[in-house]
Amino acid sequence: MDLTTDQLLRVAFDIAAAEPSDLPEGLEARVLARARASTPMRHPAWSDDGAPLGSLDAFIQTAVELADLLDHLGPTDWERTTRVDDVSVRGVIEHLVGVERYVLGQLGRRTPLDAPRRADHWPVTNAAALDLTNQPNAVVAQRWWSEVLAVIAACAELGPEQGISYHHLAGSLRGMLVVRTFELWTHGDDIRHGVGLPLSLLDDARLALMAGELMRVLPLGLELSGCPQPGRTARLNLRGAGGGSFDVTLAAGETVGPPDITLTAEVIDLCRLAANRLARADFDVTVEGDESLLEPILVGAAAFAAD
Amino acid sequence: MARLAAGEPDALSEAYRQYAGLVLGLSRRVLRDETLAEDVTQEVFLFLWQHPERFDGSRGSLRSWLGLLAHRRAVDRVRSESRRTARDARSEPMDSITSDVDDYLHANWLSGRVRDAIDKLPSEQRQAIVLAYFGDRTYRQVAVELALPEGTVKSRVRLALRRLDALLRSDLSDQEAPAWT
Numbered sequence: 001m002d003l004t005t006d007q008l009l010r011v012a013f014d015i016a017a018a019e020p021s022d023l024p025e026g027l028e029a030r031v032l033a034r035a036r037a038s039t040p041m042r043h044p045a046w047s048d049d050g051a052p053l054g055s056l057d058a059f060i061q062t063a064v065e066l067a068d069l070l071d072h073l074g075p076t077d078w079e080r081t082t083r084v085d086d087v088s089v090r091g092v093i094e095h096l097v098g099v100e101r102y103v104l105g106q107l108g109r110r111t112p113l114d115a116p117r118r119a120d121h122w123p124v125t126n127a128a129a130l131d132l133t134n135q136p137n138a139v140v141a142q143r144w145w146s147e148v149l150a151v152i153a154a155c156a157e158l159g160p161e162q163g164i165s166y167h168h169l170a171g172s173l174r175g176m177l178v179v180r181t182f183e184l185w186t187h188g189d190d191i192r193h194g195v196g197l198p199l200s201l202l203d204d205a206r207l208a209l210m211a212g213e214l215m216r217v218l219p220l221g222l223e224l225s226g227c228p229q230p231g232r233t234a235r236l237n238l239r240g241a242g243g244g245s246f247d248v249t250l251a252a253g254e255t256v257g258p259p260d261i262t263l264t265a266e267v268i269d270l271c272r273l274a275a276n277r278l279a280r281a282d283f284d285v286t287v288e289g290d291e292s293l294l295e296p297i298l299v300g301a302a303a304f305a306a307d
Numbered sequence: 308m309a310r311l312a313a314g315e316p317d318a319l320s321e322a323y324r325q326y327a328g329l330v331l332g333l334s335r336r337v338l339r340d341e342t343l344a345e346d347v348t349q350e351v352f353l354f355l356w357q358h359p360e361r362f363d364g365s366r367g368s369l370r371s372w373l374g375l376l377a378h379r380r381a382v383d384r385v386r387s388e389s390r391r392t393a394r395d396a397r398s399e400p401m402d403s404i405t406s407d408v409d410d411y412l413h414a415n416w417l418s419g420r421v422r423d424a425i426d427k428l429p430s431e432q433r434q435a436i437v438l439a440y441f442g443d444r445t446y447r448q449v450a451v452e453l454a455l456p457e458g459t460v461k462s463r464v465r466l467a468l469r470r471l472d473a474l475l476r477s478d479l480s481d482q483e484a485p486a487w488t
Contacts (some may be wrong), residue, residue: 003425006367007441008418011425013374015472018332020324024345027331028323031349035319035356040449060309071364138365149312149360156313 027149041209043159053205055177055213056155061206062184063148064193069188070141078137082194083277089191093144094132096187098125100147102193103180106164107154118168151180167306168224177305181206186275186305201268207242214274214301216248221300223252229296234260236270243267250293250300261289263297273298276305308369311359319356326370327352330377337381347384351377367414379413424474428467435463436471470471 003060026239046056078090088097105112115124133141155162160174169179185206189199201212215236222228229250236246243266247256265285272278280298287294310318330351334344351373355362362372365488438449439460446464450457 002420003437003441004367005414006371008421008425009367009371009374009414009466011436011440011471012417012421012475013329013333013370014376015468015475016332016336017329018327018335020328023327023331024341027327027345027348028320030345031323031327031352032316032319034349034353035316038353038357060313064309142365143362145308145364146360150310152309152312153314153360236313268327 010034013205014038024291043157045159045161046156048157053209054207055174055181056152056211058181059155059177059184060152062181062188065200066146066184066188067141067148069191069197070144073137073191075137077195080194082190084187084190089194090137090140091129092187092190093140095122095125096130096184096259097140097144097147098128099183100130100144100151102126103151103164103166103176104147104154106166107151107162109150109154115167115274116165118306121167169304175213175217178210179306182210182271182275182304183306186277189277202242202271204241207240207267207271208244210271211238211242211244212246214270214304216249217304218248218297218300219250219252219254221303222250222296223300224303225296225299227296227299228252229293230254231257232260232290232293233257234293234297235262237262237264238267238270239264240267250296261287261291261293261297262295263287270301274301274305276302308359308362308364311356317351322355322373323352323367324439326373329370329374332375334381337378343384344381347377347381350380371414374396375413378417420475421471424471427474428470432463432467432470435460436467439464451471 046054073089078088080089081087081094083090084092099121101110102113104110104113113124115121132143135143154175155173158173160172162173162174164171164173166176166179169176185200185202191197192199219228231254232250233256234250235249236248238244239247247259249256250260263285265283269278269283269285273280273283280295283298285294311322328331328347331344331348334351335341335349338344338347342438354376355373362369366372425436434453438444438452439446442449444452446457446460450453450460474475
């Protein structure tokens with residue numbers, strides 16, 4: 001039997017390891033004290049988020065799931081074409097390496113990259129893909145993981161209220177991480193779709209976070225898309241775990257009034273539509289009231305998808 | 308790792324509870340000094356806290372990585388102690404002496420010693436430990452495969468580990484480990 005380096009080390013380390021009962025009292029406390037005295041530390045405001053699941057934790061969870069997915073891909077899977085403009089699985093991850101680097105630049109942790117428009121999202125990551133040419137798939141996966149850990153560390157340290165621009169969007173880290181959670185979830189599904197795995201339905205907490213944030217920024221989405229509907233209000237009844245009922249103004253800075261239109265749909269479908277992975281024609285929605293408001297709402301909901 | 312990167316002290320506690328026995332045990336073997344071994348243990352976990360991105364899961368387990376960090380740091384501490392004062396050695400930051408090349412060299416060196424030690428085992432012990440330990444088989448499965456009573460398999464594995472312990476005892480504290488780049 002050919003033994004790997006890791007297997008060989010395992011036996012040496014098992015032999016040498018001390019029993020847990022043999023650990024000196026107080027050593028753990030000293031280790032933690034030294035860690036607490038050093039940086040980085042999680043910004044305390046992340047713990048006071050109030051929501052059942054904060055956007056940093058949602059982002060971490062989604063990143064871990066994507067990393068797990070990559071761990072289980074075989075060599076041929078990496079070459080498979082995804083539903084993203086015929087980009088391969090490997091191409092999607094190379095793109096994400098570039099996205100993490102762009103974000104790190106926006107957070108002041110790398111040289112900033114100039115990409116202020118929504119259309120810059122994919123081109124700004126081309127340099128990262130070029131860097132990774134001829135590297136094995138495992139290195140590409142590891143590079144993305146390293147970069148995403150650096151993003152997590154920076155966000156944890158800076159706190160949810162830190163301002164950041166993400167291409168055409170400007171806001172807080174809290175909001176940006178919801179957008180990024182959407183992005184990692186969507187690209188994870190792009191890969192699952194490409195290799196023939198079932199798509200991720202997400203869990204209730206993340207769906208609730210993403211749907212809630214989407215409803216909060218929907219008026220801005222209509223403004224960004226050039227189709228605000230001043231003085232109008234929509235009620236969105238989102239079915240399924242993580243859903244709920246939301247009254248939303250259809251222009252920024254207004255106060256909600258009685259609903260002019262009521263939409264009823266599955267929350268996961270709305271999230272997929274917002275991520276540009278469900279065509280408006282395929283969106284299963286029931287409409288009551290002024291139907292002319294449906295199109296602007298759907299266009300506005302997809303205003304935050306980067307690709 | 309992601310929780311460590313996010314600066315969650317609970318994640319460090321969890322890692323400590325899981326791996327402190329390994330890190331401290333290795334450090335003790337190399338240093339034979341409780342205070343220095345605890346010092347190295349603190350440094351290893353501090354390094355993990357500050358640089359979780361340095362762990363590359365595609366190369367091996369977290370356990371092996373932390374074991375290598377502990378072993379390398381402890382061997383370095385022995386060298387430093389013999390070259391200069393302990394105060395100077397302690398002041399050397401850990402991240403200045405670790406790199407991917409070091410990781411690779413050190414893992415190869417140490418695993419080579421383990422391979423040599425396994426080769427020195429009597430064949431029946433070697434066969435038992437390779438199947439039970441590395442083949443991920445239960446004692447019962449190994450017993451069936453080797454047509455032996457289960458008790459005999461257990462005894463052979465126990466003897467093999469004891470023999471490996473003796474063979475590796477000097478190697479784990481060997482100062483001929485690759486020098487830092």
